[in-house]
Amino acid sequence: xxxxxxxxxxxxxxxxxxxxxxxxxxxxxxxxxxxxxxxxxxxxxxxxxxxxxxxxxxxxxxxxxxxxxxxxxxxxxxxxxxxxxxxxxxxxxxxxxxxxxxxxxxxxxxxxxxxxxxxxxxxxxxxxxxxxxxxxxxxxxxxxxxxxxxxxxxxxxxxxxxxxxxxxxxxxxxxxxxxxxxxxxxxxxxxxxxxxxxxxxxxxxxxxxxxxxxxxxxxxxxxxxxxxxxxxxxxxxxxxxxxxxxxxxxxxxxxxxxxxxxxxxxxxxxx
Amino acid sequence: xxxxxxxxxxxxxxxxxxxxxxxxxxxxxxxxxxxxxxxxxxxxxxxxxxxxxxxxxxxxxxxxxxxxxxxxxxxxxxxxxxxxxxxxxxxxxxxxxxxxxxxxxxxxxxxxxxxxxxxxxxxxxxxxxxxxxxxxxxxxxxxxxxxxxxxxxxxxxxxxxxxxxxxxxxxxxxxxxxxxxxxxxxxxxxxxxxxxxxxxxxxxxxxxxxxxxxxxxxxxxxxxxxxxxxxxxxxxxxxxxxxxxxxxxxxxxxxxxxxxxxxxxxxxxxxxxxxxxxxxxxxxxxxxxxxxxxxxxxx
Numbered sequence: 001x002x003x004x005x006x007x008x009x010x011x012x013x014x015x016x017x018x019x020x021x022x023x024x025x026x027x028x029x030x031x032x033x034x035x036x037x038x039x040x041x042x043x044x045x046x047x048x049x050x051x052x053x054x055x056x057x058x059x060x061x062x063x064x065x066x067x068x069x070x071x072x073x074x075x076x077x078x079x080x081x082x083x084x085x086x087x088x089x090x091x092x093x094x095x096x097x098x099x100x101x102x103x104x105x106x107x108x109x110x111x112x113x114x115x116x117x118x119x120x121x122x123x124x125x126x127x128x129x130x131x132x133x134x135x136x137x138x139x140x141x142x143x144x145x146x147x148x149x150x151x152x153x154x155x156x157x158x159x160x161x162x163x164x165x166x167x168x169x170x171x172x173x174x175x176x177x178x179x180x181x182x183x184x185x186x187x188x189x190x191x192x193x194x195x196x197x198x199x200x201x202x203x204x205x206x207x208x209x210x211x212x213x214x215x216x217x218x219x220x221x222x223x224x225x226x227x228x229x230x231x232x233x234x235x236x237x238x239x240x241x242x243x244x245x246x247x248x249x250x251x252x253x254x255x256x257x258x259x260x261x262x263x264x265x266x267x268x269x270x271x
Numbered sequence: 272x273x274x275x276x277x278x279x280x281x282x283x284x285x286x287x288x289x290x291x292x293x294x295x296x297x298x299x300x301x302x303x304x305x306x307x308x309x310x311x312x313x314x315x316x317x318x319x320x321x322x323x324x325x326x327x328x329x330x331x332x333x334x335x336x337x338x339x340x341x342x343x344x345x346x347x348x349x350x351x352x353x354x355x356x357x358x359x360x361x362x363x364x365x366x367x368x369x370x371x372x373x374x375x376x377x378x379x380x381x382x383x384x385x386x387x388x389x390x391x392x393x394x395x396x397x398x399x400x401x402x403x404x405x406x407x408x409x410x411x412x413x414x415x416x417x418x419x420x421x422x423x424x425x426x427x428x429x430x431x432x433x434x435x436x437x438x439x440x441x442x443x444x445x446x447x448x449x450x451x452x453x454x455x456x457x458x459x460x461x462x463x464x465x466x467x468x469x470x471x472x473x474x475x476x477x478x479x480x481x482x483x484x485x486x487x488x489x490x491x492x493x494x495x496x497x498x499x500x501x502x503x504x505x506x507x508x509x510x511x512x513x514x515x516x517x518x519x520x521x522x523x524x525x526x527x528x529x530x531x532x533x534x535x536x537x538x539x540x541x542x543x544x545x546x547x548x549x550x551x552x553x554x555x556x557x558x559x560x561x562x563x564x565x566x567x568x569x570x
Contacts, residue, residue, distance in 0.1 A: 108308065
């Protein structure tokens with residue numbers, strides 16, 4: 001983490017500068033689960049060190065989009081390149097922080113154990129070497145939890161657990177972070193803290209965040225990707241957070257649709 | 272107790288039994304911990320029941336064709352490994368319900384075993400000792416094989432510990448981070464199979480699952496990291512197998528069920544202890560602990 005990245009001349013992710021490095025390229029990508037189309041004709045280009053907020057209704061395909069980029073799913077049609085390679089071969093450069101993982105409260109691991117897991121594949125057989133431990137501790141330091149290294153993972157709060165999972169992704173020294181609903185099950189202040197950490201990491205790496213929480217996201221992101229079977233990308237450099245809603249009213253109404261389906265919404269409709 | 276100790280000096284079969292229990296405990300503590308945290312005792316159960324097929328077939332062939340190396344233990348090992356490979360192959364390459372696959376492996380294995388045993392003389396004794404274990408019947412040859420299985424197991428776990436932990440905790444993330452999850456799972460199920468074979472010698476097919484699960488579950492309540500859980504679980508297994516052997520010896524009770532009841536008693540005791548401990552801890556804390564780590568909490 002201490003290494004100095006050589007800075008290319010055009011590093012500002014906001015500009016539509018052609019010379020900025022393209023890190024994700026999707027062309028005419030479609031995906032269906034059992035013949036039910038989830039994503040259709042997705043064209044997406046993400047440039048190095050962007051901070052992308054992926055929003056859209058539940059079931060709109062946000063997580064599917066993320067899983068395609070991670071190489072966990074194969075597109076039905078179309079082409080995906082991540083760092084210029086097929087996703088499965090770019091996996092070592094991606095750090096994934098899953099959506100509120102269904103993790104077992106009784107699972108006997110320490111915080112450091114969890115962070116080290118991202119290195120298990122590349123560490124070879126037998127115990128971890130000192131350099132792996134160092135990488136894991138550095139990653140924990142980045143999320144400001146180094147003093148928790150020997151604590152049981154199960155004893156942490158939701159926000160701390162999320163930070164440990166970020167550290168787990170960071171320990172493998174990725175060039176891009178993909179984040180599924182980081183603020184689900186996390187209280188407001190812990191969510192704020194998470195985004196501060198992400199904003200700092202964004203100086204070094206590209207970040208994609210799937211979130212319902214557009215209010216949280218807006219102050220950090222460079223582009224919004226709206227996913228509802230189709231995908232649209234909106235650069236936000238020209239706007240400030242307040243008028244995202246006005247400018248993307250159509251998409252935002254899709255998000256509101258969620259709320260309308262909430263229980264209060266139904267009671268409203270019924271009354 | 273005293274009678275057991277004097278006889279232990281005298282009788283080789285008792286020494287073998289004790290040794291078999293000790294060696295099986297090592298495997299049981301380690302693999303039982305994995306099985307418990309991954310919640311897959313039912314897979315172990317299916318493999319265990321499937322070993323009857325191997326034992327029955329081996330016994331039959333041994334008797335019919337006079338092949339001395341085809342011991343039931345050898346047959347059980349083959350059957351367990353085959354069951355593990357079938358289960359892991361179907362997990363990866365088919366969309367069959369795991370439940371269905373396990374039920375099939377479970378009962379087909381037993382069916383084969385019972386068919387073979389019915390064609391072999393000494394039907395009832397054999398069947399009972401396979402189902403409920405007969406640790407006093409462990410031979411020197413068996414002991415050698417048990418030791419070999421134990422060593423294989425320890426070596427593999429030492430090599431694959433990190434990967435097994437990663438895939439047990441979060442298989443999807445493990446896959447993304449470059450672990451060959453399917454291959455690791457296959458290796459893991461083979462380890463489970465070998466452990467099951469060891470434990471079948473001690474407590475029999477039907478009781479294996481309890482010996483895998485109970486000491487590990489008890490250990491899990493007292494520890495917070497997997498290596499510690501394995502160590503404590505091994506210790507509990509040792510207590511149960513050796514204790515069960517000792518307790519059952521004088522009144523001439525079957526050792527397998529005694530061992531299991533002892534393991535269950537240990538589990539219950541640890542459960543009560545940790546419940547009391549947590550109530551005590553709660554009463555110590557006037558209010559829930561607030562983490563000072565989140566800056567939002569300091570206002």
